[in-house]
Amino acid sequence: MITFGMMLCCLIANAQLSEEKIVNYTRYLLYVPQQKPPSGKYPLLLFLHGSAERGSDLNLLKRTGPFIFADTAKNFPFILVAPQCDPDRDWDTQNLLTLIDSLESRLDIDKSKIYVTGYSMGGFGTWKLAQAAPLRFAAIAPICGGGDSSRICAIRNMSVWAFHGEKDNAVPYVESERMVKGLRSLESDVKFTLYPDLEHDSWSITYANPELYHWLFSKKRVDSIQIDPSLLKNYTGTYKYSDNENMIVSLSHDSLFVKSTVSGNNLLLIPFKKNKFRIPGGFSGDGEVYFETDNAGKVTGLSIGPCDHTLCRKIK
Secondary structure, three states: OOOOOOOOOOOOOOOEEEEOOOOOOOOEEEEEOOOOOOOOOEEEEEEEOOHHHOOOOHHHHHOOOHHHHHHHOOOOOOEEEEEOOOOOOOOOHHHHHHHHHHHHHHOOEEEEEEEEEEEOHHHHHHHHHHHHOOOOOOEEEEEOOOOOHHHHHHHOOOEEEEEEEOOOOOOOOHHHHHHHHHHHHOOOOEEEEEEOOOOOOOHHHHHOOHHHHHHHHOOOOOOOOOOOHHHHHHHOEEEEEEOOEEEEEEEEOOEEEEEEOOOOOEEEOEEEEOOEEEEOOOOOOOEEEEEEEOOOOOEEEEEEEEOOOOOOOOOO
């Protein structure tokens, strides 16, 4: 069990902290633990600040958020990175992914243990980034944010812990609630903490809670599934998806791929439930692939269709 300190202060002292330059995001704080994990690779926690911390003063990022906790925590295990937005700018998902790529190329990061958290503007950015790259992250912790609930299926396999103040007048708590309800309808691994007496600042109490970091550390990314080709060899071929679009189901390196004849996208499926696999977008919209089984668990059929959170229609 990792032990985290409880006392808070405003300086980063017990770690390597640096300001570095990258393409697109020219300012960020980087915290690297002094001791390397036994595995030799660090988990990575990306922190997205709120609108008030935009600008050119990196000290703003030290006054709130997980940096305060990391400074006094004992054996804080995460590499912690906090980019800073320019004034009047919002979080850009591609720039954030470029930052992560840059860190992965230079630091020993465990790619199965990458996490995102943020509050207010950063809470919205956390939801958006997760939906843009659902195979990249193990878990997210958005605080007083919200997102596109119509695309919640994109992160149905990701662990989520959302936080909000019930008296928040800046971002109503229903913004988080509808995202959480969408995930619960998909039986996802999701938690929601609603603080009954808090207004917009629900991040101070959240980032001071050691349980948040324990929970994040316990999560690992769900990797693309490797499927026994003997179960699928009878289901490769071309399937009708719509009047003007077919899907080509094929095997490659013992994994299942689906290709759209319209968009040309070739997508590796990721697990949904037992014998069900999800296509993370790329056709007319998000899609689902279901391997139907009999009572003995033998694969008896294949279905592909749009992601409407119901069992998709049979295709021919």
